[in-house]
Amino acid sequence: MRRPTIKDVAERAQVSLKTVSRVINNETSVMQGTRARVLHAISELGYEPDVTARNLRSGTPFVIGLVYDNPNAYHIIGVQNGVLAACRETGFGLQIHPCDATSPLLAEELIEFVKRSRLAGLVLTAPMSENEELVQALAARDVSLVRIIAATEDPDDGHPCVYVDDRDAAYEITEHLIQLGHTRIGFLWGGLAHKSSTERFAGYEQALQDYGITLDKHLVIPGDYTFDDGFRGARRLLALREPPTAIFGSNDEIAAGVLAAATSAGMNVPYDLSIAGFEDSPFSRQSWPPLTTAKQATEDIARQAARLLIAGIRQDAYDEHPIAMHNQGFAPQLVVRGSTAPMRRDRAQERQAERLPERTPDRDDGGG
The missing domain is CATH 1.10.260.40 (lambda repressor-like DNA-binding domains)
Structure with a gap:
């Protein structure tokens, strides 16, 4: 046809x-x-x-770019779907540009990307969106952009953004674990270059402080937003002389790695170990037991960022259904599932509570 x-x-x-x-x-x-x-x-x-032909006829770009550097495939798919939804609303095209956030020539690369592809603007995701030097360099070359960033409030710094309150959501997750009776709670970082990881750690730390629990640096493990780092980090935590009774992974992929490590060690989740993640990705719903997490509306966040960019480029793009031309915040919500439960008392505590004497091993138990 x-x-x-x-x-x-x-x-x-x-x-x-x-x-x-x-x-x-x-x-x-x-x-x-x-x-x-x-x-x-x-x-x-x-x-x-035909967006390309329309651009050539009008001289006005009808294409925007999405720039990302993130090891979490599910997160990137969600971001892409959200930006595409905004583009389809207005007939805009989309160019996707994966990059290396650590490249010293990133600003030049993105400026060339905009020029070569005749882009009207960029949606920047973390960590590029949180690189102030990069943002300033792009703005100085008149590149229209909207950032997706982690922040507790509107930064109001002159550069449009959609911001996500990771800190408060991480506080809520940690508080949930504390209220279940856990006091030794491990924390597995995501990438240090991502402010979301810093914000999630800050929420974890603040919740411990508010509940009078001393932060144990041995329970905090660096890493990246990957399944493998979750698995390795959990193995380190579970090998401690006093292992945690709960572990909070900075995203669901990390938490799924923790679940795999616990299962391989013969642990019964959540009764031997409670596990929580962040973002509510398919990892959290497809795991068994399903993961307690913070539901982050990734597609909605990305869609709003793209809509904000498009509305700034073409003032008539949303004449029929105007959108608010200001920065918007999102707050992930706690979702409690089967991977967390009240801390189980150890056998010594159970014996003491039941006032039963210690049983001496006999030969059937392998004792002498």
Whole structure:
């Protein structure tokens, strides 16, 4: 089947080619009834505007870029889906650009990316979005951008952003574990370059402090946002003379690694070890038991960032359904599942509570 054209849309809607073009470009001069008829025809035919050709004709870019460097595939897929949703609302195209956040030439690389691809602007994800020097360099070259960052409040620094309160959500997770009776709670970091990891540790630390629990540095393990680092970190924690009774992984992928390590050690989760993650990715729902986590609306966050960028580029993009042209915050919410439970008392405590004498091993037990 051939691809439907703008002429097909015009014939189906019984309007001129110019009217269809005006609807596609979100021009305000089209009457509501006519606009609705054209949009219905576009939907019925499955017509998709040729963004490249439109750019060349108008001289105005209708494509934005998404820049990322993150080892968490599920997170990136969520971000991509959110940005794509915003692009489809307005007929924008999307160029995806993975990069190395540590590259000393990153600013030049992104400026060239914008120029070569004729982009209208960029959605920056962490850690690039939290690199002040990079943001300043892009702004100095008149690159329109919106950042997705971790912050407890609107930074109000002149650069548009969508911010996520990771700290408060991490506090809530740690508080949940404490209220279950856990006082030895391990913490596995995500990447140090990501402010989200710093914010999540800050929430964990503050909750311990508020409940009068001394932070034990042996229970805090560095790492990255990966399953392997979760597995390795958990093995280190479980090998301690006094291992934790609960472990908080900085994301669900880390927490899934912890679960694998606990299972390989013959532990019964959550009764021998409680585990919590962060983000509510498929890892948290597909694990067994499913993981307690903080639900982060990744697609909604990314969609809002892209909408903010597009609205700043084209003021008429959302004339029919205006969006708030200001920074917006998101707060992940605690989701309690089967991977956390009240701390189980050890056998010595159980014997003391039941006032039973210590049993001397006999030969059947392998004793002498």
